[in-house]
Amino acid sequence: MELETIPGVGEKTARSLATLEDPERALKSGDVAALAKAPGITQGRAARIARGAIRREHDDPGGFLATERAREIYREVLSLCKERTVTEYGAQRLETIYPSPCRSRIEEVQTFAREAIERDPDPAVLEALEGVEPLADTGDVQVRGRCLATTDAERYTAARESIPELSVEVVEDAQGLAELARGYSTVIAIDEAFAGVTVDGDVQVRPDALENPAEIVPERSIAFFAHNRDSLQAAIAVHRSADLETDCDLAALEAGLARVNDDGTVAGDDELDRLATAVDDLEAAVGAAESVANDHLRQAIREQDVTIEGSDLLSLVEQGAGVDSLLSRELADEYARAVEAAREHLIDALDLDAGEAELARRTFGDEPTFPVERDEDTVTRLREELTATRERRETRLKRDLAADLADQRATAENLVRNALELDVELAIARFARDFECTMPEFVGGSAGSADLANANGSAGGRGFEIDGGRSPLLSEPLEAIEPVDYGVSGVALLSGVNSGGKTSTLDLVAGVVVLAHMGLPVPADRVRLERFESLHYHAKTQGTLDAGAFESTVRQFADLADGGAGSLVLVDELESITEPGASAKIIAGILEALSENGATAVFVSHLAGEIREMAIYDVSVDGIEAVGLVDGELEVNRSPIKDHLARSTPELIVEKLADESDAVFYDRLLEKFS
Structure with missing residues (x-):
């Protein structure tokens, strides 16, 4: 289809429409929502473009409404129909229906209208329609815990274009990969030369990464469903309430949506929730554990009489020992109990597993000190370990979820499109019922076949x-x-x-x-x-x-x-x-x-x-x-x-x-x- 042949479409608008996945389908069907996705095209403008495409398809010269009063009548009756829509899309879609002298166009809309007036404007359906909106693209998604690595400048440019969601880093060798692995939870090496290289951290060698971006960035697919979840759920409700036929597996889509949070993260996984909570609560839990240990020691010191022989005191002083050394001999057992209480509190508060708990125990050392203080290096390592484990699990879950949802995108889009079209049909049905309408009959060799013989x-x-x-x-x-x-x-x-x-x-x-x-x-x-x-x-x-x-x-x-x-x-x-x-x-x-x-x-x-x-x-x-x-x-x-x-x-x-x-x-x- 030559877009510039459509009335009202110039070179700039044609370029904008050409960016759509299937502009021809959208134009022929009057899909205002799809047309409005083109850069710089509003829904009102999309409706005018759709009208122009329809006129061209039916060879409609336009100008049926030849006077201002005729145009006022059209606007008034159109307004009565639009008032009966629920969605903004439905109102704009009705703008594509206009009076035409062309038999083919009249018959095309009549076929649609005859089916529409048979619809039942059930209140439950109308209520469900209130939540349906045209699906929107999410734009760029940024992922910070993962990166791509390459040694080649050309591959670097290709990676930036193919997977803009991830940072792309240039490295020289395996040592460069290792350094990246210390800063990212996952590093994906996209060069074949890295095959067989072993470095610490989560480093994956995926030479096919650029050919399979959805596997590398599952967030891309998930973001679409997260961003449009409310509309999709409303469309599901519409189809169920109206008993509409669909090729979409409603139960599967609904289950997939239940696994997506509004921010695109994965919902419903207890282990992921545990790790996320542990990362968020780590600082507070360590501080609380310190308080547990110090409160225990203070109480022990208050309650216990400490006796030190003079010769022992002199020996300790000559050795340069401080208060901690003086107390260690008398309160060693109490210190051990205090530190153990702190460790158990930290492990319980963060609900750590065995491996995480082993690292967490090193947060508080065995050497007596007062007040008891954390080992900051250990806390940092624990935070990094929990964060990396969380991100690796989330990536794996996202990959599984994206695989489940990816095949449903086309049917989900049809689901929303059909729900929005139902709003148009129900508006016509409501208009027909409210004004006790009937379908007219064209006669005398025009859009019908009967004769208007001597009536009146x-x-x-x-x-x-x-x-x-x-x-x-x-x-x-x-x-x-x-x-x-x-x-x-x-x-x-x-x-x-x-x-x-x-x-x-x-x-x-x-x-x-x-x-x-x-x-x-x-x-x-x-x-x-x-x-x-x-x-x-x-x-x-x-x-x-x-x-x-x-x-x-x-x-x-x-x-x-x-x-x-x-x-x-x-x-x-x-x-x-x-x-x-x-x-x-x-x-x-x-x-x-x-x-x-x-x-x-x-x-x-x-x-x-x-x-x-x-x-x-x-x-x-x-x-x-x-x-x-x-x-x-x-x-x-x-x-x-x-x-x-x-x-x-x-x-x-x-x-x-x-x-x-x-x-x-x-x-x-x-x-x-x-």
Whole structure:
């Protein structure tokens, strides 16, 4: 795939996307999370790039939403779907679903949506989804207790590039290895020349190290699972709650994750925990052991009478003996007991094994001294021994754990990806349920195969037909919305009283058409429509336009009249652009042109009668009829009546007054409306 051929992708972005493991798959599937891993690509940018790739794949020219109001409708219905996602990924992924005139794209999303609306938005699944996030790379992992050793400068450079997690040292011979072994718990010699060399310390000769970096640095694999553990565990919960099929061994993955701490260290090994605790507590344990010995000696000195003959004292003084020598003869046994107590305390406090205990015993010498003091060299050696033993065991455990987890990375990534995609499906399912949606049917040789035969006055495959439509754009609860039936083939005027629902009807039609061309379910009992090339929705203009704005508006309709075949045109009270008399003539002319070029159009107007008289053909006029006034409030039939010019609010008021009074005046006024 030539990345720069994608709309909106330049050379710099293409280079960034090329760093991904499989950019083509991510682009084709709309995998926003994968695309967002590319350097400098945010999730929002990733969604736009995915849309561009989808348009290119389906040869979609774009521009279906031809006016600002049409784009507003799209943003509003998309927002209703996004509100029903749990994850940020789900919301961004929905951004890749857009209204398209292309049959292949509509059918592609319809296939996805039909499966989605069968999903059950179980609360347990939605709760589990809250913890799922796209998997993230951990970046560089630094390992300090291990190093690579080589005598070759070229191997040095290759090692730095292949295994950046470890320090790489240059040595000249086996003596250099021995010196490294005193500073590192493990030294890995990567030159064949070191085979057979024996030095003190943990020195491994691995000429194949650069070909098997995961064995040398198991932290690389483990870090991925440690960093993403919460998301992986949440994805496991999602699959179990939703009973999703997966090729991932959930129990094995769960067991592996239980062996990883958040910092990438190995969890659940008692021996490793013992060694780690011993290293951490060594200083405190040695200090406590000193206190045990000295407390014992102080108590012994307080309680024991020491008698020294004069000749003995003189002899000791002449020999230059100090207090320790004077006490050693009388308190030798007590000193031995004190030191033994200190040694046992140190061994017990650190839970040392036999070999470690032998070294620990040398922390306190047999030669009497007061106060009793540690041998710092012995403490240092004990610390080094415990640290090296801990690191060797941890490395071995990490290697075993990394081997267990390495084969699960691909399936774990799919596990999270599928959980995130489930969020998208459940959002569509929730939208469909909340607004009692159904899948629309495209007709008339477009994205479907049926005909829109004479429904609501339509003829073979043109226009739209909505049964029981409930606009999701209304702020009222669904149960309070009166269902609307409306269909148009060709061009129609929509008349009706103020506040009778004409604009809401246009919004319903626009919302249904946008959702249908997105491939999504629509809020109605049944919808049949043609596959439109574009949607032009012109909202109501506030006030009369000046000459320049009026000219611009007329030019827009001129372009539409010339190239609007297959378009749906919705216009709300265009007459407000200029004087009523001129407006009727202009609208009549626009309707004539749209009818001639095969567009479908609905124009809301209070001048429907005047426009019909101006037109050179029989314009269809539909009406949202007010059936009367009840306590001063209009009672309206929200579904437009075909071929019916709706009565105005003033006519209804005059009719009400005429019914309530015998005055001839009201009757004469009422006759003017006939």
